[in-house]
Amino acid sequence: MLKITGRHLGGRLCGLAVAASLAVAGLLQTGASARAEVAAWIVIDAETGAVLDHKDALRQWYPASITKLMTAYLAFKAVREGRATLESAVAISANAHAQPPSKMGFKPGTQLTLDSALKMLIVKSANDIAVAVGESLAGSEPAFIEMMNAEARRLGMSATHFVNPHGLPDNRQVSSARDLAVLARVLWREFPQYHAYYGLPAIKVGKKTLRSANREFLARVPGASGMKTGYICNSGLNVVVSATRGGRTVLAVVLGAASGVERAAKARVLVDAGFRQRSGRNVEAMTGVAGAPPADGYCKRNTKPTADELLATYGTSRGLRGTTTLSYAQLDPSINGVRRPIVGQAPQQAVSADDDDVPTRDDGKTDWGKVMDEIIGPRSRVDQAVQVGLGVPKGRAPASEAKIATLANVPMPKEKPVAVMGAGSSALLPAASSQVPAGEAKPGAIFRGQPLVILPRPTPNPRP
Known part of the structure; x- marks a missing residue:
């Protein structure tokens, strides 16, 4: 294992360049005890769809x-x-109420608008709200899951299969960094009027303030605008992020990080590198599909x-963030087997930091605020919570079981033909049928009201 122990920045940069050169030549040896890197990622241009960087x-x-x-x-x-509005009533059913945390915990029968539900869905990542939205849109959770899979097929999400609307642990529910980037891109391009939802750092429900798990990225990365985090033990920490600079938006997907700080730091590095690239395969x-999901217990x-x-790995004062370009090369099977440079972090074994460089508080413990200042960036705004309420507008009849059961027929999205790569893999692919399971209600409209204008994303407040 190549290890650099020089204390001076010049020596570290020189050593990093040597390590990068050896890696490109395929000569860098990694130690068996090295900590695993982030599992997979992709960076794309939101407008053109160009892949600016990826790994697995x-x-x-x-x-x-x-x-x-x-x-x-789907909402x-x-x-x-015209099948719903932002003021449409979403009702909490017994099924929705029974979902495990993270959840809002509202009692069955509670009514809220679709606008409020979406804010809770994205900021709080509430599993009960995800089920309630699905049931209200499609009449039942199974019918909504069928809609999810039909939409995934239409979008060409070739590695994706859904079995629930929230992402709670189920090994049948799979996707890929590429597929999630496709989904993020259509969200970004087709619904620009809803960008503010992904950028909310916090919401306030009653007297309780609920903060987004993506708040550090939103507060510290220039131009950050969303989108959504995710975590179960079998996946590690995932995120889809977006940032807009100079009228251009870059989207990145990070899968399998080991901590929230690493997830945000990796996303920052990828986004910065993405803005330095312009072209790539669409x-x-x-x-x-190229590769099976990780074994159970990935987080452990x-x-x-x-x-x-x-x-x-990510510190700016150590000169690393600016040296990620062409840091190493890997075999990219999607481009005719050509070995190409990857815009990413240098191998983690290439640099050894000194313990006395880690900022500490007065009590001697690590000052994680200063660590994040260094590896993600200083905070440029404070979290401002948007008030979110319950109930539906006055004069609107509450959504009843009879109302939800009276559904309009909605044609399923047409499937986009896809090619399956990686023959012999144990990939789970979407079922070919788009029929609603026997005995389940068909997808349809929920109770309608008048549109509610979404509150704009808070204006950044720079630190003094």
Whole structure:
């Protein structure tokens, strides 16, 4: 294992360049005890769809709560097609109430608008709300799941299969970094009027303030605008992020991080590198499956990085963030087997940081605020919570079981043909049928009201 122990920045940069050169030549040896890197990622241009960087983007992975982006997409689509409005009533059923946390915990029979439900869905990542939205849109949870899979097929999400609307643990529920980037891109392009939902750092329900798990990325990364985090043990920490600079938006998907800080730092590095790239193969042409999901208990095997490791990998004062381009090369099977440079972090074994460089508080413990200042960026705004209430507008009849059961027929999305890569893999692919299971209600309209204007994203407040 190549290890650099020089204390001076110049020596570290020189050593990093040597390590990168050796890696490109395929000569860098990694130690067996090295901590696992982030499992998979992809960076794309939101407008053109160009893939700016990726690692194992076709490998199936458990999406966890990033699943809720599909739930939100189907809600926005229902509004666009006139089957719902942002003031449509969403009712909490006994089934929704029974979902495990993270949840809002409202009693069965509670009514709220679709607008409020979507804010809770994205910021709080509430599993009960995800089920309630699905039931209200489609009449039942199974019918909504069928809609999710039909939409995934239409979008060409070739590695994706849904079995629930929230992402709670179920090994049948799979996706890939590439597929999640496709979903994020259509959300971003088709529904620009709803961008503010993904950028909310916090909501306030009654007297309780609920903060987004993506708040550090939103507060610290220039131009950050969303979108959604996710975590279950079998997936590690996942995120889809977006940032807009100079009129251009870059989307990144990170799967399998070991901590929330590592997830945000990795996303920041990928986004920064993405803005330095312009061209690449279109994400829609990069279809198929190449690799099976991780074994159970992924989070237990992938230990959290220490502050020292994070600073060594992502710290700006150590000159690392600016040296990610062409840091190493890997075999990219999606481009005719050509070995191409990857825009990403250098191998973690290339740098050894000094413990006395880690910022500490007066009590001697790690000052994680300063660590994040260094590896993600200083906070440029404070969290401002948007008030979210319960109930539906006055004069609107509450959504009853009879109302929900009276559903209009909604044609299922047409399937987009996809190619499956990686023959012999144990990939789970969507079922070919788009028929609603026998005995289940068909997808249809929920109770309608008048549109409610979404509150704009808070204006950043720079630190003094």
